[in-house]
Amino acid sequence: MGLNYLVSLGHYVPELIVCITMFSLILIEAAHDKDATSKPLIGLTSFIGLISAFVILVLNLSKPGLSIFTNSIVIDSFGTFAKIIMVLGTLGAIYIAEQSSDIYQKLKSEFSIMAMGVLVGGMLLTSANNMLLLYIGLETLSILSYVMATLKKNNERSGEAGLKYSLYGGISAGIMLFGMSHVFGVLGTINFSEMATMIPNLTSDQMLILIPSFLLFFVGLGYKIACVPFHMWSPDVYEGSPIPVTAFFAIVPKIAGMAVIARLTMLLFNNDSLLSVSWIGALSVMAALTMTVGNISAIGQRSVKRMLAYSSIGHAGVMLLGIVVVSEIGLRSLLFYAFTYLFMTLVAFYIVSFVNDTYGNDHFDRFSGLIYKHPIMTISMIIVMFSLAGIPPLSGFVAKFNIFSAVVAKKYYVLAIIAGINSVISLYYYMKIIRLMVFKTSESENMILGLTLRNQLIIGALTVPVVTLGVFWEKIIGVAEQATLLIQ
Amino acid sequence: MITLSSYLMISLALFLSGLVVMISRKNIIAILLGIELILNAAALNFVAYTRFVNDNIEGHIMSLFIIVIAAAEAAVGLGIVIRFFQMRESIHIDDAAQLQS
Numbered sequence: 153m154g155l156n157y158l159v160s161l162g163h164y165v166p167e168l169i170v171c172i173t174m175f176s177l178i179l180i181e182a183a184h185d186k187d188a189t190s191k192p193l194i195g196l197t198s199f200i201g202l203i204s205a206f207v208i209l210v211l212n213l214s215k216p217g218l219s220i221f222t223n224s225i226v227i228d229s230f231g232t233f234a235k236i237i238m239v240l241g242t243l244g245a246i247y248i249a250e251q252s253s254d255i256y257q258k259l260k261s262e263f264s265i266m267a268m269g270v271l272v273g274g275m276l277l278t279s280a281n282n283m284l285l286l287y288i289g290l291e292t293l294s295i296l297s298y299v300m301a302t303l304k305k306n307n308e309r310s311g312e313a314g315l316k317y318s319l320y321g322g323i324s325a326g327i328m329l330f331g332m333s334h335v336f337g338v339l340g341t342i343n344f345s346e347m348a349t350m351i352p353n354l355t356s357d358q359m360l361i362l363i364p365s366f367l368l369f370f371v372g373l374g375y376k377i378a379c380v381p382f383h384m385w386s387p388d389v390y391e392g393s394p395i396p397v398t399a400f401f402a403i404v405p406k407i408a409g410m411a412v413i414a415r416l417t418m419l420l421f422n423n424d425s426l427l428s429v430s431w432i433g434a435l436s437v438m439a440a441l442t443m444t445v446g447n448i449s450a451i452g453q454r455s456v457k458r459m460l461a462y463s464s465i466g467h468a469g470v471m472l473l474g475i476v477v478v479s480e481i482g483l484r485s486l487l488f489y490a491f492t493y494l495f496m497t498l499v500a501f502y503i504v505s506f507v508n509d510t511y512g513n514d515h516f517d518r519f520s521g522l523i524y525k526h527p528i529m530t531i532s533m534i535i536v537m538f539s540l541a542g543i544p545p546l547s548g549f550v551a552k553f554n555i556f557s558a559v560v561a562k563k564y565y566v567l568a569i570i571a572g573i574n575s576v577i578s579l580y581y582y583m584k585i586i587r588l589m590v591f592k593t594s595e596s597e598n599m600i601l602g603l604t605l606r607n608q609l610i611i612g613a614l615t616v617p618v619v620t621l622g623v624f625w626e627k628i629i630g631v632a633e634q635a636t637l638l639i640q
Numbered sequence: 641m642i643t644l645s646s647y648l649m650i651s652l653a654l655f656l657s658g659l660v661v662m663i664s665r666k667n668i669i670a671i672l673l674g675i676e677l678i679l680n681a682a683a684l685n686f687v688a689y690t691r692f693v694n695d696n697i698e699g700h701i702m703s704l705f706i707i708v709i710a711a712a713e714a715a716v717g718l719g720i721v722i723r724f725f726q727m728r729e730s731i732h733i734d735d736a737a738q739l740q741s
Contacts, residue, residue, distance in 0.1 A: 284702055291709045295716050302720055311724045312736045318717045319671055323662055325713070326678030329706060330655055333685035340694035342702060388739040 160220035163227050166205040166212070166235065167275050173201025174268035181261045194261040195250055198268065202243045209236045214634060223343060224282050226415075229634055231279045233487050234411035237494050238278075241403030242271045244498040247610070249396035251602060252505045259303055266303075267400060269296040274408035278415075283332050283342040286412065290328075290372060293405055294321045300400070301393045313392025320375065320385040328372025334365035344419050352423045363430050370434065373416075376409035377468050380441040387449070390461030395508055398457060399501035402464045407490050410468070414475045414483055422478055436476045436567055442469030443574040450581050456504050456514045459581060460497075463540065466578060467493055470571060474555050477562045484633055485554035491628060492539070492547040495617045499536045502611055503529055510601045519585055521594030528608055529600070530589050532615040537582040539618050542575050547621035554629075647688035654681035668721050668731045672714060679710040 161168070180193050209232050217228030249255055249263045273292030280286040298321060302314030332342075338358050339347050354362065371382060378386035390398045417435070421428035446465030453459040471493075474486030506529075507522075508514040523530040539548035552575065559568045621628060658677030661670060683703040690699030721731060728735050 284698075284705060287702075288705065288709070291713065295709075295713055298716050298720060302723060305723060306727075308727050309738055311720070311727050312738055314720045315668070315724050315736055316739070318713075318720050319668070319675075322672070322675035322713055322717060323678070326658065326675055326682065329679060329682035330651075330685065332702075333651075333682045333689065336686060336699060336702070337689035337693060340696070342698045392739050 157221065160225075163218065163220050164225070166209050166239075167272060169201055169205045169208065170239075170268055170272050170275065173198060173205075174265060174272065176201075177261065177265045177268065181265065184261075191261050194264055195246070198246055198264045199243070201268070202239055202246075206236060206239045206243075209239065213631065219281060219345070223345065224285055225276075225279050226281045227279060230415070230483060230487070231411060233631070234278045234407055234490070235275050237407050237487075237490050238271060238274050238404050241400065241407070241494050241498070242267050244494075244502075244614070245396050245400035245403070248399055248498075248502055248505055251607060252394070252396050253509045253602075254394040254505065255303060255396060256305075259305075263300070263303060263396065266296045266300050267404075270300070270400070270404055274404050277408045278411040280412065281344050283336065283344075287325075287329065287332070289408075289412075290376065291325065293376070293408060294325065297321075297401065297405060300397045301389055303397060304394050309392040310394065311392075313389045316385050316392075317389045324372050324375035324382060327368050328370075331365045331368025331371070334361055335369060338362055338365070344416065348419050351420055351427060352425055354425065354427065359426055362427055366427065366431055367434060370413075370431075373409055373413050374438065376405050377413070377472075378406070378465050379438050379468055379472060380445045380465070381438075383442070383445070383465050386465060387458055387461045390464075391455060391458045395457065395501060395505040395514075398461070399497060399505075402460070402497050402501070403494055406464065406468060407494075410471050410475070410486065410490065413472075414486060417475050417478055418483065432476060432478065435472060436564065439469050439472035439476055440567060440570045442466070442472060443571060444469075447574045447577040447581075450578070453581075454515050456516060456519065456585065457508075459516075459585075460500055460504070463578060463581070464497070466574060467540075469574070470552065470555055473559050473567060473571060476564070476567070477558045479558065479562070481558045481561065482555075484629065485551070485558050488554055488625070488629055489551040492551045492618065492621055495614055495621075496536050496540050496548060499532055499611060499614045499618065500540070502607075502614070503533050506600050506602055506607070510598060516585060516588055517595065520588045520592035522589045522600075525594065525599055526603060529603060529611055532611050533589065534586050535615055535618055537586055539622070541579045541582040543579075545622045547618050547625065550622050550625045644688060644692040647684060647692075651681040651684040651688070654678070654684065666733050668724070668733055671733065672717050672721070675717075676710060676714065679706055682706060 176197055177194060180197060184191050212232050213229050219226045246264050246267055249260055255263055270293055273289050276285060277289030277293060280289050298314050298318040301317045302311055304310035336342055338361050339350055341347060375382040421431045443466050446462050446469060450459050450462035471486055471489055474482045504514050507518050511518045539546035542548045542552040556568055556571060654677050658674045661674030665671060683706040686699040686703040725731050
């Protein structure tokens with residue numbers, strides 16, 4: 153027994169590295185002088201920790217799946233790929249936080265510490281194989297997120313964002329637990345792989361309890377990925393939080409939630425029972441609603457950050473389509489979509505962060521005439537906006553195309569049409585910002601602050617995958633192809 | 641005679657009253673109390689199902705963890721409420737309306 157746990161720990165190295173990095177960050181933070189203005193060691197430590205976790209995850213990618221810790225955690229290449237995306241997202245968000253002045257200088261180290269904590273929660277969520285670990289992972293993710301949203305602690309908007317996040321989060325976690333308790337009562341186990349063997353042959357009485365219970369269960373997960381009708385918190389929280397935190401929220405919790413929903417769907421609802429049909433039906437309705445509401449609400453926004461929040465709701469809807477099809481192709485296209493979404497989001501938020509630092513807000517007007525001042529940055533922004541809208545030959549197009557082809561292969565034509573219409577709607581508001589940047593003249597002569605050569609290089613480097621993944625996408629699809637789910 | 645259904649009725653009542661509290665009360669502290677009611681309903685369900693139906697300890701462990709995590713969540717929630725109160729001098733949920741555009 154004890155030896156088993158030691159062996160299991162050996163498969164759990166990336167998470168352990170992130171944990172150790174978090175604790176050493178706390179110690180380094182404590183060792184610093186209270187009024188120290190810069191803490192270079194914090195950035196270095198988090199960078200080293202995340203890079204080593206990334207390297208080990210990449211090495212683990214081709215290993216066969218296995219379940220550890222007495223079958224409560226599953227390590228498989230699907231989860232590992234999702235973890236890689238999350239680690240890269242955290243790395244990008246921490247770098248934005250180092251550069252941005254939207255977070256108080258004194259609290260930058262706290263941002264890194266809490267981002268690590270959220271990352272641990274997300275990794276746990278991604279590989280959870282029973283309801284207990286799912287709940288613990290979700291709450292580790294959530295509780296630290298509430299604090300991160302309030303990080304700008306003298307700012308009323310940030311405080312309000314944290315308040316709304318924690319109230320909505322508490323409610324949805326409670327509803328999810330209530331659903332879980334009935335699932336446990338009917339099926340008699342909290343382990344997902346044991347549930348999977350029972351679900352195909354249920355009596356109709358059990359089915360009657362399980363269908364609403366699983367829908368209540370979904371509330372907690374749907375809230376994390378901000379899918380309609382549980383999205384109400386998302387625009388407010390995204391707008392109120394500091395920009396690096398918003399960038400972080402748009403990537404890590406979203407990918408973690410997607411991964412856990414994909415795992416549940418593939419494991420439990422990969423059959424023809426009434427329960428599976430209703431779960432998939434509910435998911436498809438929510439995916440369609442999420443895309444439509446997200447994209448239509450994004451049109452009228454004045455703040456770019458809020459626009460990006462609504463557009464990320466729309467993207468969550470498209471990613472849900474990859475889950476709805478319940479197939480290996482769907483999972484593969486979901487992972488590819490998440491991978492491209494990571495780079496596009498990082499670049500967009502990076503540029504919004506600099507504009508916000510210069511002008512004090514991020515309204516659309518602040519972007520006008522940007523191309524005459526900072527051509528490289530503006531071209532990156534244009535590429536990213538085209539890619540988010542799904543214009544060929546950029547990576548956003550390939551990602552959307554993969555998901556659409558998986559949906560069409562399943563003959564869900566209505567969903568494919570809705571997704572296509574939404575793509576067109578999203579083009580409108582992405583074009584609006586491009587039009588402002590290129591064809592309007594700027595209202596002030598001020599240059600954007602903080603755009604050093606290094607930052608321009610990093611923006612350029614992050615834009616390169618957005619373009620190249622659109623052309624050479626077979627490589628990453630090949631990697632994602634190995635990323636299968638372990639189903640026992 | 642106390643049976644499973646009595647426990648389930650009580651937990652359902654707790655759940656519904658929690659929902660009603662969250663929807664109807666405007667005081668943020670009261671909303672946090674409503675969240676606690678919902679979490680307790682779930683914990684009670686886990687214990688009752690373990691006692692009457694499934695003879696394993698998983699449900700007990702689940703309810704213990706629910707208690708612990710609910711405490712952590714309440715602590716963070718109250719901290720955020722205190723911060724909000726220091727800035728606005730109010731714990732009325734309608735005062736948290738700056739972010740709607």
